[in-house]
Amino acid sequence: MSSCSSIPKEGPESWKPGGDGRRTHPLLPAACWMACFSPPEQKLVDEEKKAMAKPSKTKRSGSTFNFASYHTIDEIYDWMDTLVADHPDLVSKLQIGQSYENRSLYVLKFSTGGSNRSAIWLDTGIHSREWITQATGAWTANKIAEEYGQDPSVTAVLDSMDIFLEIIANPDGFAYTHSSNRMWRKTRSINAGSHCIGVDPNRNWDAGFGGSGSSSNPCSETYRGPYAHSEREVKAIADFILGHGNVKLVISIHSYSQMLLYPYGYKTAPAPDHQELNEVAKKAVSDLAAVYGTKYTYGSIVNSIYLAAGTTIDWTYDHGVKYSFTLELRDTGYYGFLLPSTQIIPTATETWAALLDIMVHVLEHPY
Amino acid sequence: MELPPSHHSATRAAALAACYVSYRRGSPGRGLALRTVRSGRRQDIDGVGRKYCLELVLEDVLDKDSPVNCTAEVLHHLGNKNIAPDVQFTIEGELKNTDEADNIFYNRIKSLEKELVAENIPDNHGNTSPEMEPIRLLAWVASGYVIWQNSTENTKFQLAQIKHVKQVKRSDEYLEFDYMILLHEMVSQEIIPWQMTVLWHPQHGVQVTQESRQPKHASE
Numbered sequence: 172m173s174s175c176s177s178i179p180k181e182g183p184e185s186w187k188p189g190g191d192g193r194r195t196h197p198l199l200p201a202a203c204w205m206a207c208f209s210p211p212e213q214k215l216v217d218e219e220k221k222a223m224a225k226p227s228k229t230k231r232s233g234s235t236f237n238f239a240s241y242h243t244i245d246e247i248y249d250w251m252d253t254l255v256a257d258h259p260d261l262v263s264k265l266q267i268g269q270s271y272e273n274r275s276l277y278v279l280k281f282s283t284g285g286s287n288r289s290a291i292w293l294d295t296g297i298h299s300r301e302w303i304t305q306a307t308g309a310w311t312a313n314k315i316a317e318e319y320g321q322d323p324s325v326t327a328v329l330d331s332m333d334i335f336l337e338i339i340a341n342p343d344g345f346a347y348t349h350s351s352n353r354m355w356r357k358t359r360s361i362n363a364g365s366h367c368i369g370v371d372p373n374r375n376w377d378a379g380f381g382g383s384g385s386s387s388n389p390c391s392e393t394y395r396g397p398y399a400h401s402e403r404e405v406k407a408i409a410d411f412i413l414g415h416g417n418v419k420l421v422i423s424i425h426s427y428s429q430m431l432l433y434p435y436g437y438k439t440a441p442a443p444d445h446q447e448l449n450e451v452a453k454k455a456v457s458d459l460a461a462v463y464g465t466k467y468t469y470g471s472i473v474n475s476i477y478l479a480a481g482t483t484i485d486w487t488y489d490h491g492v493k494y495s496f497t498l499e500l501r502d503t504g505y506y507g508f509l510l511p512s513t514q515i516i517p518t519a520t521e522t523w524a525a526l527l528d529i530m531v532h533v534l535e536h537p538y
Numbered sequence: 539m540e541l542p543p544s545h546h547s548a549t550r551a552a553a554l555a556a557c558y559v560s561y562r563r564g565s566p567g568r569g570l571a572l573r574t575v576r577s578g579r580r581q582d583i584d585g586v587g588r589k590y591c592l593e594l595v596l597e598d599v600l601d602k603d604s605p606v607n608c609t610a611e612v613l614h615h616l617g618n619k620n621i622a623p624d625v626q627f628t629i630e631g632e633l634k635n636t637d638e639a640d641n642i643f644y645n646r647i648k649s650l651e652k653e654l655v656a657e658n659i660p661d662n663h664g665n666t667s668p669e670m671e672p673i674r675l676l677a678w679v680a681s682g683y684v685i686w687q688n689s690t691e692n693t694k695f696q697l698a699q700i701k702h703v704k705q706v707k708r709s710d711e712y713l714e715f716d717y718m719i720l721l722h723e724m725v726s727q728e729i730i731p732w733q734m735t736v737l738w739h740p741q742h743g744v745q746v747t748q749e750s751r752q753p754k755h756a757s758e
Contacts, residue, residue, distance in 0.1 A: 241663050353662040354698065354720065354729045371727075392727035428724075430544075466574055468544035476546055477725055504553070504696035505571050505599050505678075507722055511664035 238310045238519070240512045241302055244274070244339060244346050247309060251277060251338070258316045261329070267337070268407030271360040274342040276407050281315050281334040289537065291328075291420045291530055292412060292492075294337040297372050297404070297483070298356045299344025301426040303500050303510045303518055308338035308424065310519035311526065328530050332419070335411075341372055341404055354508065358402050362389035370396035373425075374481040375405045378489050379437025382480030395481050405483075412487060420494040420533040421487040422526065427507050428476070428499035429467045431456050431525065434488040436472030436479035444493055445471065451532050452496070455525040462521035465501065472497065494533050498522065541578035541590075548578030550694045551590035555610035557682035557695070558625040559596065564679030564744060566643045566672035567636030569599040570606070587615040588691065598634065599678070606633065614691050622687045640740040643672040647713055653705040654715075660699065673703055676744065677717055680736040683746040685721070698722040698729060712737045718752070731755070 236242075236250040255262045261281055268276045282288070295308030315334060318325040328334070339345055343359035357369030367390035374385035377399035381387075385395035400406040412418050433448040435441075442448065452469035459467055472479055484495035501510055501518045510518070541548040556572035564570055576593040583589055590612040595605050607630040614623045647654060659674050660666045666674050681697040689695060698720040706714040714737050721730045731752035737745040 348662075354722075356727060392729075468549075470542070470544050474542070474545055475549075503572065505569075506660065506664055507696050507698050509660045509662065509664040509699060511660070514664075 236309075238306070238313065239516050241306055241515070242309070243349055244342055247305065247339060248275075248277065250309065251279060251312075254279070254312060254316060261319055262312075262316055265335075267411045268403055270341070270343045270404055271358055271402070272343045272346075274346070276337065276342065276404065277339070278335050278337045278411070279312050281312075281319070281329060281336070283319070283329050285333075287415070287417055288331065288333045289417050289419045290333045290335055290415060291422075291533065292335050292337075292408075292418050292487075293422050293424065293526070294340045294408065294483075295424045296338060296345055297340040297423065298425055299341045299348045300354050300356050300508045301500075302348070302508065303426045303515065304424045305339055305345065306512075306515045307500060307519040307522055308336060310516065311523060312336050312338060314519075314523055324527055324531050328527075328534050331534060332530075334530075335418075337408065340408070343404075344369070356392050357394065358404055360396075360402060362394075363397070365389040367394075370394050370402050372402055372405050373423075373483055374479065375399065375402045376409070376481045376483055376486035378482065378485035379435075379480040382437050382478075384436065384478035385480040393479075399481065408483075409486065412492070413490065418487070418492055419538070420496075420530065421484060421492050422496045422498060422529065423483040424498045424500065424522075426500040426510070427502055427504065429465065429501060429503050430475055430497075430499040431459075431467055431469040432472045432475055432484075432497040432499065433469075434471065434485045434495055436476075436482045437485050439473050439478075441471065442488060448494070448496070451494070451529060454532075455528040458528050459521045459525040462524050463517055465521055467525075493538060494529065496529065498525070539580055541580055543575040543578055545578070546694075547580060547691065548575050548590070548592065550689075550691065551578065551580075551612045552592050552594055552610075553694050553696075554623065554686060554689045555590075555592055555608075555612050555625055555627060556594060556596060557685040557689075559608060559610070559627050559629070559682075560679055561682030561686060561744065562627075563629070563633060564675070564682065565636050565640050565740070566676045566679075566738065567600075567639030568633065569675040569678045570596045570633075571599050571678075573597040573605055583613075585616065587613055589613045596629075599675070601634065604634065606631065619690055623689060625686065637740065639672075644713065644740050647705065650705075653707055655702075655704050656700075657702050658699065659703070673715070674700065676715065676736060676738060677703070677719060679744045680717070680734055680746050681719060681721065681732075683744070684719075684732060684734055684749045687749070688751075692725055694724040696722045696724065701731065706735075712739050712742070714738075729754075 255264050263280045265278045266275050267278050295304035319329050347355045357371050371393045374393050374395040380399040386393045431452045456467040456469050484497050488495040552575045560570040573595045579591045581589045592610045594608045596608050597605050610627040615621050659670050677700050685695040700719050702718040704716045708714050717734050719732050721732050733750050735748040
């Protein structure tokens, strides 16, 4: 039986009353549901109560959050609540699990309704030192919320599809980059029999797991972990995507290198859809460059960077998500992980052009 | 054989070549970085090694509007991996003159009462103070040498951060700095501390007199 804590708390529409009036979940045995957590509606009701308790005269806005600077985990988590409060009809916050050190794994859901609509999954910050990605994630979340009803493409996407955005996919690592080591990449899980900590969350997926391009040494930055999905941070996403069952696009956002990549990383054989993915990437990169002239390259992971086993998008692709991409944001090495905060908004703005491009393509090519 | 410019064997060779060019042509007033790879060819030479012929576009990190075209050849020697690859290059056109900026920096450091000491450049948020910018560029240029000397076909190094820099007093006209830097090796994703001793004079260019890889900090 899968762990209860990894079952996603989806909206009320996924819960159906059983014959005796008790609610059941399609994937969850009743005993587990009863033992594990309260109905998800309760969490949404609590959030609504909080929002309503705020003075109705003052418009509480997220405008005190400075998107042009780097923030701590607490600042980002606090701001996420204000985003939900500011856009209660569009945005909600889900918890998909907990990190190794028991931090909440939060996902923002952007939805205009429907029932288990086709979905887009975006994640940032899975490698904690890639600070431009969490910052871009926050800006992008705000952008999506602002543009629904304003921008025709965003509106078209959200009228048919849901967007899920996990801004801090590796909160333990992120906290560690603030407190101790700015260059920390991995999770912070303890490795049995080793003084070295952490697993590379982008080598821990069950796609070519254990192959070349991942390390068996716990002290390595590309340590794959003791087994696939050993990391709670990885398992939470995998279980969410599997449980959702209708995810059509995954974009996992990293830095740096200025690349748009598609599967595979774990083998040199081209992905069956490589021609279409290549065309999508080519257009997205061109539209990104049109914003400020920033040049990205594109291709498969294995050709562009290296053989890498156990990556996120190889797993999502092999589990039915045809449109699986990894973005490597600015820059190409002069600042690397230490991208100045003055580049946050330009980076997020140009990346948005690529994201929107890809989302529209997926909307127009249902499968 | 022709290489797609975005293929990693082309981009790794290009990064290496750019580091070498940066080292040979850089100063505290000029940092050169790789912008794009226009084309790449790879050739195996029996008994010698593997040669990459590259057309690159470089840019001055202080003046991104003036890209520089460059052709380069990188030869990785067969067998002994302790020999640095051979690099040759030609730059199209003239690079911007940096004499004024170099002399200002030189005189500023020469007139310091106490030897310069600094840490974490850029800081964790990517910021570098204007006074430290030439110190940063000097490290960028010198790290080009270190990277060139320590690269193989299976590595791609970048300067990640200066952890510590200390000026060393000298009785002659040279400036000397002892740097502890972090190099990011992109294939293994490791962050590697590296020590380098750097000499510089406006007329004599940048020299790295000592460089050595350091052990990773036990607490990290």
